[in-house]
Amino acid sequence: MQTGYILLATIAVPLLAAVALVLVPSRYPNVVRMIAVGTGFVLFGLSLYAFFAYQVSSGKDFQFELQWVWIENVGFLGDNGITLHLGIDGIGAPMVLLTGIVTFAGTLISNKIEYRNKDYFILLMLLVAGVFGVFCSLDMFFWFFFYELAVLPMYLLIGVWGSSSVFPTFSRTKEYSALKLTLVLVGASVPIFIGIFATFVESGLGTFDLPTLWAYAEQGGFDPNFQKIIFPLFMIGCGVLAGLWPFHTWSPDGHVAAPTAVSMLHAGVLMKLGAFGIIRLGMQLMPEGAEFWMPALITLGTINVIYGAISAMAQTDFKYMVGYSSVSHMGYVLMGLATLNPIGVNGAVLQMFSHGVMTALMFAMVGVLYDQAHTREMSLFGGLSQRMPRFAAFFAVAGLASLGLPGLSGFVAEFNVFVGTFQTYPALGALGVLGAAITAVYILRMFAVAFFGPANPRWDGLKDMSRFELAGGALLIAFILLMGVFPSPFVDRIAETVLRLPSVS
Amino acid sequence: MTVAQVMFYLIAALAVGGALGVVLSRNTVYAALFLILSLLAVAGVYILLAQEFLALVQVLIYAGAVTVLLLFALMLTRVGDLPETMVGAQWPLAAAASSLLGGLLIAAVATSDWPGDAQSQITRVPFEALGDALYRQWAVPFEIASLVLLVALVGAIVLAREEEGE
Amino acid sequence: MGMTDAWLLPLLPAGAFVVLLLFGPYLPRKGDWIAIGAMAATFGLVFPIIFDFTDELSRHGAEFAGVANSTQWLEVPGYLELRLGVHVDAITIVMLAVVTFVSLMVQVYSLAYMKGDSRYGWFYAVLSLFTASMLALVLADNFLLLYFAWELVGLCSYLLIGHYSHLRSAAEASKKAFITTRLGDVGLLIAIILLWRDTGTFNIQEIIAAAQAGTIRTEVLTASVVLLFLGAMGKSAQFPFHVWLPDAMEGPTPVSALIHAATMVVAGVYLVARTLPLFALVEGGQELVLAVGLLTTFMSAGMGLVMTDIKRVIAYSTINSLGLMFVALGVGAPGAAMLYLFTHAFFKALLFLGAGSVIHATDRQEVDQLGGLWSKMPITGVTFAVGALSMAGLPFLSGFWAKDEILHALLDNRGVFALTLLTLPVTAFYMTRVFVLTFLGEPKDPEAHAHAHESPLTMWVPLALLAGLTFVSGLIVFDQVGRALGFPGGIGEIIYAHEPEIFHFSVGNAIGSSLLVLLGLALAWYIYMLRPGTSAVAVRTFRPVYTLLVNKFYIDAVYQAIVDNVVLGVARMVAWFDRNVVNDTGVDGAGYTTKFAGYLLKYQQTGRLPNYALGIVVGVIALALVAFSIKG
Amino acid sequence: MPSELNLDYSLLTPEFCLAGLAALILALDLFVPQFKREYLPYVTAVGLLAIIGISLGWVNKESQFAGILYIDNYTSFFRVFFIATTIGVVLMSAQFVQDRLRNPGEYYALLVLSTIGAIYMAASRELLTAYISLELLSFSLYILVSFAKFDERSNEGGMKYMLLGAFSSALFLYGLSLIYGSAGSTFYVDISASFANGTSGFDLGVLMGLALVLAGLGFKVAAVPFHMWTPDAYEGAPLPITAYLSATSKAAGFALLLRLFSGAFMPIADDWQWMIAGLAAITIVLGNLVALQQHNIKRLLAYSSIGQVGYMLMAIAALSHDTASALLLHMSGYVITNLAAFTCIIAWYNLTEKEEIEDFRGMAERAPLLAAGLAAALFSLSGMPLFAGFFTKFILFQAVASEGFLWLAIIAVVMSFVSLYYYLMVIKEMYISEPAEEGRLSVPLLVNGLAVLLVAGVFYVGIYPRHLFEAAQEATKFLFV
């Protein structure tokens, strides 16, 4: 049965969990852990349900819909002025699932957090609530509300529980990274904010309800020139969160500094909010604007791919490499979106999911290593596959997925993106494929340096993954394989919706 | 040149002169005396405008009480008799700004046509009307004014009173 | 079990892989028996398919194009449909036979060879996965599945080369192999997408049909053919991608036998053979193949001369053979190429397994530490000799027939013909050399020689079987044999249905080539057997040539230099740019600018009351002035 | 000026009660020797609470006193608003006054009296009354700011505030005289009427008047360039008074601005809209930029409040029913938030005697609840969701944008993003930096309670602001009759 309360629960459960955690005295860390993992599990269940109970070709634009009037007919707000309007389409569904998966995995991985773990989980839950909110809400106000909510806890999460990294030539303190990440992301929301104002005023409907506005847009309500001015606001604003070049630098530094679970959630899910926003606010509200600006976006996307991959190649720090690979892989998402053809956009959404799971796994594995070794310098390791075979295997799966090995999620997504891009911009498509090859270079380089070769006796003490870490990793791998081998459950949902998008043809 | 005009210009000259004295004199006490002069002149203006009651108030409260108060203040805050510069560093700017402001004001009041211009007859306000208005329609401001005075009183006491330890 | 059920074949070893991966550690003997069992079953299942195919063939005659069976994988309705499917035709049949048989042999062989290896179960798991992917590759009816399998075999090769992961060299070699082939794959993938763009399908047969119908734009076709060939070059280690194959010898020898001799490396040949019609349609397509093949043949032959590592010599011989196959394809004789592929699989596997057996027995693989093993390990010696001679192309071993076919195909292309002939003695020379240095003469390392021994049953039986096949497999070129085996119209028909090819034997060629081969043999025998030491003289006299060859034409060095300096250099530059320009200047700069603005502005707060008052007045004046200027 | 006067004094009951309460406090302080002075704040608070109850009696009633004071929902709103604010300040003063100030009786009495001034600033629709009420509020504040008699900073702040206040009120007055001169009346109704039917042949005099009036009120609400007293007075004043300044004095200024400009100057809107828009713009920019450089928490909040004033001024510039209600909404949210912040800061100051930002190091370790409260408040000020700031800013900016002042809204959005930085700097000290000294500090229960209550308010406004918004809408309806 389909009911919007499922989605409401995905937002409410973490919030309630946060409240519950506030009430737990901090001298019971294990209770805190139990609550956290429990919440993670519940959320995973809910999202799994939401995903599989979503009916393909149901004829409805949105399922699990729920609309609560929050404020209406006050001041400039007309009917349904601001409503808590929840619902998912074929794009929202996999995103919700993704969030569920990564959250659960994240809570499992975070189990070993000792220092003020209560505060940590409270903030983490806020983050999660925000993310679910963005993916579920169909109201511009609440969309933005949750969008900001998802950024809000980052500063403290990174600043308090993060880690600084020092290199011979330069160093990045956690305070710096946290500040940069927060400021850049909130700064990115400024253009979105402005865009929302302008859209609201221009439409003159007195409502922030997105379906209404979309309908208005589809009747050509928004003047093309207006769209051309406003779309870039959404494109840049959301793009920054998606790691759009040249506004991406918050991402490697931030993700490196962040504690494991936060990196997982942030790189795995939050970066997707950006792409999601480009679809929701950009492509669905401003079709002509999208048409007009897509060449720019696809160029930037391609730069992301190549630039990110090349930078990753130069990194000697595990996490920085993963961070830059995220920048590179989000480039595929942007490329896919920018193709504006069903295959490309479909690929982009697939990539959003795939990259989410895969990068979460990578960050998780880096965390596993860092928590024991307290260094992330690849060259210091070697022969890890002998000390920690499971760890190596898990990491390998993630790596192979990210270099687009068939049978793993990455291939399905990237293949769609490539096919889509080749339809519109073959040259850029070729560059994209090249990017995948470069990915192979740095991933394999990492394997060769850190996992193979003679074992470095300094690390004899390292232990393989703990039960919780194993569980979390396995969960993620399961979905990497599922999508790699049997992608149709995803594609069916996504494609159906993508074909409905106004700007896609 | 009628009597009234002569009187006006005389009074105006006094007022302005007094004012200049207040802001220019090197000696604070003189400044206070100049203030009295200026205030009295203003009272004269009120008489010209046929507001005898107001003139009375002006003379009694202002020229009397207030200036005395100010003189006290001057005395109490005098540091020896070492001649100190009375004028701040920014006086040229001050002069420029105030004269500019004055120019603007004069331009404004001179150019604009006031509804009062039409009048050839000055309204002479009878005391009883004044009193009546003051205690009926304007009772509220009146009461608030009393509160203001109360506040000022309390404040003055609280702040000025010598505490033990001084 | 008919051809349409061929999709079952990959699933068996794939299943074995999954089982071993999950439960391997808990199974008796790490579950090797499961892998071998699955492999044997697969091998068994190949026969019904072959017979089904021959029946169909006899029914439809030479025009029979094969049978396909596919299922949908994912679909963007109206825009993109990806299917997974099998297509069985002649080429497939040949590949099936080769892959399943050699795999089986190698797995049996490994029972002893890999005994006591720390990752014994893992080894079998990956072997199974490899076989599964390889079968999928040859069965694929569309480019997508082909690419799918193509990458998977690459992965397996990567994993198996790096099997001895505690060796830095193995780690590097596996990385090199994967990345090099991966570069080729970029081309392949682009080609696939380009072809799809013009035809809207991934199905190989449909694409070929479309191309022949001329619905593909020429420039697109040209581009995609070249890119396609890039993929093939990568996998089949053709110049300039050949560098990975010799290094791949870091892997366990059975792996070298299976992947880097018999099956995976010939995938490139297979791909080109499959899509040859496309090459034919493109201006200079085949010439490209021919040129690359020829060049590769020469270089590898040269390098084979001077290598001292027994496995590397064989590796270069493999490249050599692959080059030869491409030459055949280049002149449009896929039949010959496939025949060579078929026979080559057996004797090359044989050679590697033989070398493996030697290494197993002595822990040495440098020829100048071996020698005199003939007495110690006769079976290995004999079988190795057979393999070597077959590789050299001595009549009447399988290699001879296949090579002869190719030469015959080259007849009407004199230049190429001559050049190819030149390589024959060279090949013969170094094969003999390696045999002699390994098995004859004085043991150069007595200690190793001392505890050398004949390999156990599980190892020599496969050797024997392969040796046997090396004798006979060539004979199938005779129609009679083919018919005897139940193939109407001889094996040629099987090998390439689209050009019913009958064996043609020209005595001239045969004798000529054989003489060249014998010359090579004799020379090698003379230098290394009768006058040991002449080699040193030769080296001294041809010093420059020698150094060039020993250093593999400096190609690896150049690549290394490019990677170290150019690629990583660029990477570091970009990283620097990203950190200092984009971030520190761009992002942080904006922040600092804002803060500095605040710093300047804060001094309006002088703390002096008169200034404040002045501020107020100025504010009023400003408002008034603007107001006047607007109104007045 | 209406013909027949309605002199129904019962309309003014709440203010009479306030005056009475003030007298009571003074009396208790003076004549009841055995009365424990630490009870004074609670007496005051209870009394004020009662008066809130009383003033609720006029909700949804519309009436006027002698055409001067209008007792409508707008007035009722501000009655509740100001009295509630005063309660908050009184409660957070309790500890502070006891430890650091003399003459508590006068202190609380002045707070209460000033509240009357604030209320009448909102209620009056006549210039004279508005002016006098303003002076009532200002005088009380002059005294309260310099209430820490032996603290030189307090004296200095008070002095500057007092002199500049007098100066600006003189400007204000002169402006009023010009307005009066050209409109021929001091009643808003008549003024707007005469402006509407152009009997005051519009002229430079009025412009000058507007400029001067703006200067006077701009000074009151601390709009750039009339703001300079603010940081000094804030830093000099005793902490609770700083809170009071940032809450009531600003709010009252805006209450007056709204009444005046909507009631009297609406017909000549296009003459002052751009003036206020310009002031708003520079206020937003300067306030937020200079705040980046502050190291004292009071000065920081002073500049941040200047920034907030800028936002609110936008609403006046784009004056309409929607923006007015949005302004009230934002003001309420801002005041609640600010009180929450100050509650925590005062508590911290009582415990540590420190008010530099870096002295908040490790607050999260030593006083977690206060830290959490302050963090919540700061996030709210920076406009983060879940907290009041997000919603109120969103509505305010959207309203301004809807009135065609998108460019102002854009400036506001950008600068409110800049503001996040300096709030984060405080949060950084509290949560990330190591504590200067170890050990949990014990916070009085009352303070914790107050903090929790106010933070709860912040959340309420942030999560379910519907009722507040509707109340604001109701209140502002009467501005435009």
Next chain:
Amino acid sequence: MDGASAVAQQIPLEHFLVLSAILFSIGVYGVLSRRNAVLIIMSVELMLNAASINMVAFAAYASPGAFIGIIFAIFIITIAAAEVGLALAIVLRVFRNRQTANVDELDTLRW
């Protein structure tokens, strides 16, 4: 006709306004230039007077019955008196602690 009406004919309203404007700006100058707090207050008094002259003049010249201006002036005087008293107190307080009444010496609070 009595003197009052005569005034109206002989002296136009503007004269009074200009006078007040001059007084006002002199006062402003005083506030901006004087250092001594007490003198600043005196200057403020000048400004207040200017304001009330305006009020009264307008009231006198405006239509009959509209004598709000007069009342305004009365209130101004009241407030002024209170203001002076209060100011005096604060100045004294400062003087006690700082031994100066010069405003430009009070700049510990800045930036």
